[in-house]
Amino acid sequence: MMNKIITDENPMVPFLGKLKYVRDLGNEIKLLGVELMDGGALAFSEYHPGQFAFVSAFGVGEAPFGIASTPARSGILEFAIQRLGTVTTELHRLGQGDVVGIRGPMGNCFPMHDFAGKNIILLGGGIGGAPLRPVIHTILDNRKDYGHFTILWAARHPSLLIFTDEYEEWRSSPDCELHLTVDHPDQTWDHNVGLITELLAKVAPSPHNAVTITCGPPVMIYYVNQVLNKLGFQPEQNFVTLEARMHCGIGKCGRCNLGDKLICVDGPVFKMTEVGQFLESYL
Amino acid sequence: MTMITRSALFRWLDEMAEELPLIAPSYVEGILLYRQVSKSSEVAMARERPVLSPKEVFFPSTEVLFTINKNGDKLRLNETLPVKEQVVFGVKACDARGLSSLDAMFIDTAPADPYYAAQRKLTTVIGMKCKEMGETCFCTELGLSPDDPSGVDISLAEFEEGFDVQVMTQKGLDLLNRYLQDGADFYIDRSPLSGCTDATQPTRVVLPEAKTFPLLFEDAMWDEVAERCLSCRICAYACPTCRCFDIRDEELPASAGERRFERIRCWDSCTRNAYRRTAGGHDPRAGKGERLRNRIYCKYYYFPRRYGQLSCTGCGRCIDLCPVNIDITEILRRIVEVRQFP
Amino acid sequence: MTISAEIQAKAAEWLTSGDVACVVGYERGTHGRTRPAFIYQGEDVARLIFDKTCTHNLTTYLPQLFNDGSLMKATHKLAPDASIAIITKPCDIRAINVLIGENQVSRERLKVIGVVCEGILDGAGKRAFVECEPIYTYQRRCRSCSERVPLVYDFLIGESVSPELVQEEENLRGIQDLTTSERAKYWLAQFDRCIRCYACRQVCPLCNCPACLYERDDSLWVGMGFGVDEKRTFHLGRAFHLAGRCVGCDECERVCPMGLPISLLNRRLAQEIETMFGYRPGIKPAFSPLTSILQQEQGIP
Numbered sequence: 001m002m003n004k005i006i007t008d009e010n011p012m013v014p015f016l017g018k019l020k021y022v023r024d025l026g027n028e029i030k031l032l033g034v035e036l037m038d039g040g041a042l043a044f045s046e047y048h049p050g051q052f053a054f055v056s057a058f059g060v061g062e063a064p065f066g067i068a069s070t071p072a073r074s075g076i077l078e079f080a081i082q083r084l085g086t087v088t089t090e091l092h093r094l095g096q097g098d099v100v101g102i103r104g105p106m107g108n109c110f111p112m113h114d115f116a117g118k119n120i121i122l123l124g125g126g127i128g129g130a131p132l133r134p135v136i137h138t139i140l141d142n143r144k145d146y147g148h149f150t151i152l153w154a155a156r157h158p159s160l161l162i163f164t165d166e167y168e169e170w171r172s173s174p175d176c177e178l179h180l181t182v183d184h185p186d187q188t189w190d191h192n193v194g195l196i197t198e199l200l201a202k203v204a205p206s207p208h209n210a211v212t213i214t215c216g217p218p219v220m221i222y223y224v225n226q227v228l229n230k231l232g233f234q235p236e237q238n239f240v241t242l243e244a245r246m247h248c249g250i251g252k253c254g255r256c257n258l259g260d261k262l263i264c265v266d267g268p269v270f271k272m273t274e275v276g277q278f279l280e281s282y283l
Numbered sequence: 284m285t286m287i288t289r290s291a292l293f294r295w296l297d298e299m300a301e302e303l304p305l306i307a308p309s310y311v312e313g314i315l316l317y318r319q320v321s322k323s324s325e326v327a328m329a330r331e332r333p334v335l336s337p338k339e340v341f342f343p344s345t346e347v348l349f350t351i352n353k354n355g356d357k358l359r360l361n362e363t364l365p366v367k368e369q370v371v372f373g374v375k376a377c378d379a380r381g382l383s384s385l386d387a388m389f390i391d392t393a394p395a396d397p398y399y400a401a402q403r404k405l406t407t408v409i410g411m412k413c414k415e416m417g418e419t420c421f422c423t424e425l426g427l428s429p430d431d432p433s434g435v436d437i438s439l440a441e442f443e444e445g446f447d448v449q450v451m452t453q454k455g456l457d458l459l460n461r462y463l464q465d466g467a468d469f470y471i472d473r474s475p476l477s478g479c480t481d482a483t484q485p486t487r488v489v490l491p492e493a494k495t496f497p498l499l500f501e502d503a504m505w506d507e508v509a510e511r512c513l514s515c516r517i518c519a520y521a522c523p524t525c526r527c528f529d530i531r532d533e534e535l536p537a538s539a540g541e542r543r544f545e546r547i548r549c550w551d552s553c554t555r556n557a558y559r560r561t562a563g564g565h566d567p568r569a570g571k572g573e574r575l576r577n578r579i580y581c582k583y584y585y586f587p588r589r590y591g592q593l594s595c596t597g598c599g600r601c602i603d604l605c606p607v608n609i610d611i612t613e614i615l616r617r618i619v620e621v622r623q624f625p
Numbered sequence: 626m627t628i629s630a631e632i633q634a635k636a637a638e639w640l641t642s643g644d645v646a647c648v649v650g651y652e653r654g655t656h657g658r659t660r661p662a663f664i665y666q667g668e669d670v671a672r673l674i675f676d677k678t679c680t681h682n683l684t685t686y687l688p689q690l691f692n693d694g695s696l697m698k699a700t701h702k703l704a705p706d707a708s709i710a711i712i713t714k715p716c717d718i719r720a721i722n723v724l725i726g727e728n729q730v731s732r733e734r735l736k737v738i739g740v741v742c743e744g745i746l747d748g749a750g751k752r753a754f755v756e757c758e759p760i761y762t763y764q765r766r767c768r769s770c771s772e773r774v775p776l777v778y779d780f781l782i783g784e785s786v787s788p789e790l791v792q793e794e795e796n797l798r799g800i801q802d803l804t805t806s807e808r809a810k811y812w813l814a815q816f817d818r819c820i821r822c823y824a825c826r827q828v829c830p831l832c833n834c835p836a837c838l839y840e841r842d843d844s845l846w847v848g849m850g851f852g853v854d855e856k857r858t859f860h861l862g863r864a865f866h867l868a869g870r871c872v873g874c875d876e877c878e879r880v881c882p883m884g885l886p887i888s889l890l891n892r893r894l895a896q897e898i899e900t901m902f903g904y905r906p907g908i909k910p911a912f913s914p915l916t917s918i919l920q921q922e923q924g925i926p
Contacts, residue, residue, distance in 0.1 A: 010349075010362055010364075010397050011394045011397075012348050012349075012396075012397070012398070012546075013348070013349050013360060013362050014360070016358060016360070056532075057532075058351045058353065058358065058532060058544060059351065059353070059532050059534065059542065059544045060531075060532055060843075061530065061531045061532045061546075062530070062532075063562075082563075084561075084562035084563050085561075085562025085563075085842065086562075086842055086843040087562075088562065097356065098356075099356070099358045101360075217563075217565070218565055218567070243561070244559065244561070244567075245558075245559050245560065245561050247528065247529055247530045247548075248528070248530065250394055251388075251392065252388065252389060252396050252526075252528075253526075253527055253528045253529075253530070253548075253551075254526060254527045254528075254553070254581070255527055255551070255553075255558070255559065257577075257581070257585060259497075259580075259585065260584065260585035260586075260588045260589055262589075277497060277500075311818055312818075312884060313884060314818065314882075314883055314884045316818065316883075334882055334883070335820070335882075344820060344821075344851040345849075345850040345851040345852065418656060419656060486655075486656075510661075510663045511660060511661040511662070511663070511686075513685075513824065513827035513828055513880075514827055515822050515823050515824035515826075515827040515828070515880075516820075516821075516822040516823060516824075517822045517824050517880075517882050520820050520822050520882075521882060529849060531844060531848075531849050533844055533848045533849065533850065547849065547850050549849050549850055549851060550820075550851075555823075562842075602655070602656065603751075604882045606681075606750065606824055606828055606876075606879070606880035607660050607661055607681065607750075608654035608655060608656075608658045608659075608660035608750070610654065610655040610656070612655070613654075613655050
């Protein structure tokens with residue numbers, strides 16, 4: 001598990017970045033591409049799937065977002081941002097050329113080396129898919145390092161499915177399968193309808209030599225974990241990336257605790273053996 | 284013991300107050316608080332502890348982290364770290380322990396918080412040993428003692444004749460040498476140092492074993508003990524070790540064509556409503572019992588596991604101030620009882 | 626029978642018969658302090674007491690109990706039609722009337738045990754009281770109290786107060802005699818040491834907005850900081866929101882760790898409302914005239 005590059009910089013003061021591009025990803029969801037300047041470019045020259053960063057909408061505040069890009073594919077830092085509160089509303093208001101603040105990279109990362117040779121089952125729900133995109137890219141870019149790759153990708157409605165332009169690449173990569181599902185279809189939808197838990201039970205991946213990676217709303221993580229248990233997956237095979245309301249991101253403000261763990265520094269990636277016990281962040 | 288006369292102390296305080304910010308217990312409309320004083324006569328030599336702890340000197344209730352200047356498409360950030368040297372006077376053992384608890388988290392665990400660390404470096408702490416314990420004090424139950432000099436730079440103890448001086452750090456020695464003259468201000472008293480002479484029995488506290496906490500996480504007791512909780516923030520704000528904070532940008536006045544903001548951090552409390560509510564609406568601690576459980580667990584289980592020290596010093600402020608008598612020592616006794624007789 | 630014994634008997638009767646699911650009352654806590662108690666079983670009624678240390682305004686728990694289960698997540702989840710009994714002093718009962726008038730509480734589901742009250746002692750809730758100690762003083766609100774017999778009740782305890790009990794003149798510390806600019810100067814200086822703990826707001830039965838204007842995540846009306854401007858705005862604004870609704874229980878001032886004269890401000894505005902409208906909140910269930918009278922010709926509720 002890598003940590004961010006520790007520098008002498010004040011960890012509370014963000015690096016400055018310019019919005020290189022802003023793309024629509026879905027209903028009230030945008031992809032922001034941030035080009036870092038000066039010290040930020042150095043800090044983010046290396047980061048890993050699962051890490052997050054604080055994005056500042058100056059004048060309003062900042063909020064944590066999973067990094068949705070990988071350095072291998074992109075020199076631009078990408079975030080998928082759903083408009084929900086004060087900070088995200090301001091970020092949605094910004095356009096190409098506007099300046100934002102970035103603090104990070106923060107948190108731990110997915111142990112991609114430990115996944116080598118294993119079958120991977122990846123479950124992304126809604127905006128929760130964003131921090132999983134670098135995992136997908138890493139696997140596809142190093143295909144022979146990993147076993148069979150099953151992606152279950154879900155949202156409440158087709159307009160909330162993100163990275164739709166990448167599904168063809170995911171689906172057609174060797175030894176990969178992609179399953180899509182929505183709770184509420186529209187007229188053009190011709191894939192699965194139903195919750196991701198129902199889809200998971202239907203696909204019923206084998207727990208043999210496999211790991212699972214889940215991200216989505218807390219209640220989804222909880223119920224997916226129950227289905228995984230029924231399918232025979234052991235807690236040490238199941239990885240999640242969690243979210244919480246955060247403010248400092250560096251383990252000082254005390255807010256994001258899950259038991260004695262802090263999601264910002266001990267996570268956001270956890271094995272279910274570590275977090276199964278204290279359930280408060282799920283329900 | 285090395286002692287200074289009363290007049291020497293007051294002269295020392297006066298001289299310090301003239302040269303740098305001197306923060307000491309002082310009465311403000313009848314409420315004892317740590318305040319910057321301009322002369323020794325404003326310092327209250329009170330037995331009681333101030334209503335708030337001195338943590339606000341190092342971790343202010345509102346602190347500017349940096350300012351933001353926006354001029355067209357140009358954006359500039361100006362970091363606003365503490366720069367002023369200062370002295371805090373009259374810090375009791377419980378509050379000094381609170382500072383060392385905050386140090387373990389803010390400074391000793393990387394990355395160090397530059398604001399808190401700077402303020403600690405710039406401040407010399409003069410402690411005052413307690414001669415008696417208050418009705419709600421229980422520092423002794425947590426392995427502390429009211430006349431413990433650790434955690435401060437100079438530890439004083441008040442006697443009829445003057446003040447015993449115990450220098451604890453180089454920083455303390457430097458401050459002493461700056462203001463006090465050998466011979467003129469000091470004298471040696473041959474009588475033995477008498478510590479805290481108090482015979483009051485503090486509230487009995489039995490700290491639950493660490494393994495008890497996970498076992499009681501789902502217990503019904505949390506909703507029950509929290510039922511009368513008002514979800515205010517008094518306990519967290521008065522506590523010498525609580526340190527949760529919120530961060531936000533707020534606008535400042537600016538000249539035409541420019542916009543200015545400051546990024547501030549402010550005290551927050553895990554006991555309040557919506558403390559953990561996300562913008563999406565998920566609120567893992569919507570219930571008062573869940574919030575109170577987190578407060579207790581953080582102090583006696585989570586914080587010690589991470590930082591090696593309790594997040595409680597037995598100062599008793601939360602017990603004094605809680606409007607509905609939620610008593611942290613009663614809760615600890617209850618945990619031990621529930622464990623013994625499930 | 627002592628008052629406490631009467632209360633215990635009534636609580637036991639209602640709980641065992643199933644007439645109520647919960648009794649909200651007072652018990653003795655640690656360090657000799659009285660505190661609120663929630664009793665769900667008949668066998669626990671022995672905890673209930675009533676004496677001159679019962680300072681808390683228990684009606685503050687009613688909106689939580691009735692409306693928002695998440696705030697109160699009690700050990701015994703109350704059924705949607707469950708009744709609640711509450712032990713109240715005459716001042717607290719006026720708060721019930723305001724809550725009923727504002728649709729925050731259902732009268733049908735409430736069983737009020739009203740207690741005739743001679744007064745509550747200064748320091749109640751904050752210290753133990755020793756019977757053989759010298760005379761204690763009553764709280765300021767009690768010294769100028771004008772109704773010691775509850776206006777509303779389902780069960781009344783006590784008959785009358787002793788004839789020696791004198792009603793003092795309302796003591797507003799001479800505020801009303803100051804000029805406007807003197808008064809402004811006074812009030813603007815009062816809130817500097819506030820620490821925005823919100824205990825005053827949380828303890829108040831009439832401050833029951835799900836989201837407080839002064840605590841928004843977007844700092845729309847007031848910033849998050851502990852500056853003087855923010856704190857004045859909060860206190861002065863809150864006083865206006867309470868004008869015509871506050872019943873003067875003084876709990877806000879009792880709970881304040883900084884000794885701010887919060888209730889003094891509320892009482893000052895209450896004095897103005899009484900002069901302007903001839904109205905005292907809580908005498909009957911109604912909206913404050915400040916929020917309900919739109920035309921000069923309209924009658925006072």
